[in-house]
Amino acid sequence: MTRQARTSMLFSVTGAAIMLAFTLNAFADVDADAAKKLARKDSCLRCHDARKKKEGPSFQTIAYKYKGQPDALDKLVKHITSGEDRVKLSDGHEELHKFDTTTDTVRIRNLIGWILAQ
Numbered sequence: 125m126t127r128q129a130r131t132s133m134l135f136s137v138t139g140a141a142i143m144l145a146f147t148l149n150a151f152a153d154v155d156a157d158a159a160k161k162l163a164r165k166d167s168c169l170r171c172h173d174a175r176k177k178k179e180g181p182s183f184q185t186i187a188y189k190y191k192g193q194p195d196a197l198d199k200l201v202k203h204i205t206s207g208e209d210r211v212k213l214s215d216g217h218e219e220l221h222k223f224d225t226t227t228d229t230v231r232i233r234n235l236i237g238w239i240l241a242q
């Protein structure tokens with residue numbers, strides 16, 4: 125094999141591996157423990173519960189609402205990280221709907237992915 129052929133083969137194998145990794149990643153199971161921990165730490169659980177309605181809808185209700193929408197993850201990540209979304213609570217006051225401590229999109233995506241899997 126010529127050196128050029130070897131290099132080009134190496135590139136296509138690497139390319140295929142990267143594509144495969146991305147594909148698998150898109151369907152990979154979420155890390156539920158990390159998601160729950162983050163939800164607790166960034167006070168999502170103050171207003172949300174996995175099953176019960178609190179101030180906010182349950183994660184199950186949210187998952188049901190977005191079922192079958194492939195862009196739901198991106199949409200919700202954008203929504204909650206915009207820093208501009210406000211929620212109105214039952215006593216009439218409004219609060220910013222956002223993460224308190226985390227700006228790490230990988231962890232945020234994991235949490236939203238977990239919510240959508242409820």
Ligand code: HEC
Pocket residue numbers: 163166167168169170171172179180181186189200203204210211212213219221222223224235239
């Ligand atoms: C102060 C109460 C409160 C806190 C804290 C809170 N939420 Fe919410 N959340 C709500 C309410 C109320 C709604 C429903 C109204 C809405 O969708 O804007 C909601 C809706 C949502 C939705 C669905 C949005 C949609 O478009 O259907 C998601 C996803 C969500 N919250 C995630 C989170 C996450 C993640 C956190 C933690 C970083 C969090 N929430 C913290 C009150 C809260």
